[in-house]
Amino acid sequence: AQKVTQAQTEISVVEKEDVTLDCVYETRDTTYYLFWYKQPPSGELVFLIRRNSFDEQNEISGRYSWNFQKSTSSFNFTITASQVVDSAVYFCALSSPVGSTLGRLYFGRGTQLTVWP
Amino acid sequence: DTGVSQDPRHKITKRGQNVTFRCDPISEHNRLYWYRQTLGQGPEFLTYFQNEAQLEKSRLLSDRFSAERPKGSFSTLEIQRTEQGDSAMYLCASSFDRGREDTQYFGPGTRLTVL
Numbered sequence: 001a002q003k004v005t006q007a008q009t010e011i012s013v014v015e016k017e018d019v020t021l022d023c024v025y026e027t028r029d030t031t032y033y034l035f036w037y038k039q040p041p042s043g044e045l046v047f048l049i050r051r052n053s054f055d056e057q058n059e060i061s062g063r064y065s066w067n068f069q070k071s072t073s074s075f076n077f078t079i080t081a082s083q084v085v086d087s088a089v090y091f092c093a094l095s096s097p098v099g100s101t102l103g104r105l106y107f108g109r110g111t112q113l114t115v116w117p
Numbered sequence: 118d119t120g121v122s123q124d125p126r127h128k129i130t131k132r133g134q135n136v137t138f139r140c141d142p143i144s145e146h147n148r149l150y151w152y153r154q155t156l157g158q159g160p161e162f163l164t165y166f167q168n169e170a171q172l173e174k175s176r177l178l179s180d181r182f183s184a185e186r187p188k189g190s191f192s193t194l195e196i197q198r199t200e201q202g203d204s205a206m207y208l209c210a211s212s213f214d215r216g217r218e219d220t221q222y223f224g225p226g227t228r229l230t231v232l
Contacts (some may be wrong), residue, residue: 003157037223043206045160045223091159102212102219104150104173107159 002027004094006108013082021077021111023092029053029114033102034068035093038109045091047052051075061077089113119143119222123209129230130199137195138227142211149192150210150221151184153177160208166192167214199231 003026013019020063025034036048049059059066063080079086089112093105122141130136142149147168151162163182164174168189178184181199187190196203206228210221 034172035220044225045208045210047220047222050220056191072126101214103139104162104165105152105160105221107161109157109159 002029002032002081002094002106004092004106004108006090006092008111009109010114011078012074012116013035016081017115018080019082019113021079021092021097021113023075023077024039024090024109025073025075025094025095027094029096030065031097033095035105036066036075036077037091037107039084039089039091040107041088048077066075079113080111084115084117087113087115121211121222123207123211123224124225126225127228127230129232131232132201133198135195135197136199136229137156137193137227138209139191139193140209140224141191142209143213143222145210146211146213146222147189147209148214148219149186150212151192151194152208152210153206154206154208154226156185163194165173177206194230199229204229204231 005024032053034051037045039045065078067076089110091107091110093107095102124139143227144150151163163176163178164184166186178204184194206226209225210223211218211220
């Protein structure tokens with residue numbers, strides 16, 4: 001069974017602080033894909049990144065970085081020098097292949113990040 | 118290139134009424150998904166279509182729920198005899214089937230309140 005755990009329900013930081021959002025996943029599949037989505041107050045889920053299980057290379061995109069470690073089944077997300085606009089709910093999700101395509105997404109419960117000015 | 122659109126954005130109904138939501142995917146996307154999100158939870162999968170074929174349904178999709186995608190373009194999700202427990206955000210996502218390279222892109226959601 002697929003499962004994603006985001007243990008941090010809420011995090012509050014002051015602007016310019018660095019913050020890391022944790023994601024731990026469970027799957028029996030050897031091939032799988034991990035995702036992060038951002039959900040601002042408007043409600044729309046915004047895609048941030050996808051990673052496949054064979055690519056453990058960390059990724060950096062501007063102030064965002066992701067650390068994927070298969071040994072600990074974790075896919076953590078760090079925001080450097082946080083800004084008020086980063087305030088949102090962040091979801092980690094997992095998907096496994098169904099034949100030659102990807103199946104449904106399994107989401108964690110999300111982490112509400114609040115960045116104070 | 119417009120994103121996924123959903124209509125209406127908000128719906129308030131009385132218990133026992135039927136409601137229908139619409140989702141228009143990104144134009145070239147052949148896959149369409151429906152998810153439900155309750156307060157404080159992550160989205161949960163309901164069903165998905167590849168073109169006009171409904172390929173998978175979650176056990177969350179009770180007999181009161183029906184989804185269609187008649188021409189492989191837009192989709193509708195109908196809930197019959199609504200119950201208070203149906204109050205949630207209903208999210209639609211679409212993707213282009215590139216094998217294992219497809220990524221789901223989400224619409225703004227329809228927030229349903231059942232009184």
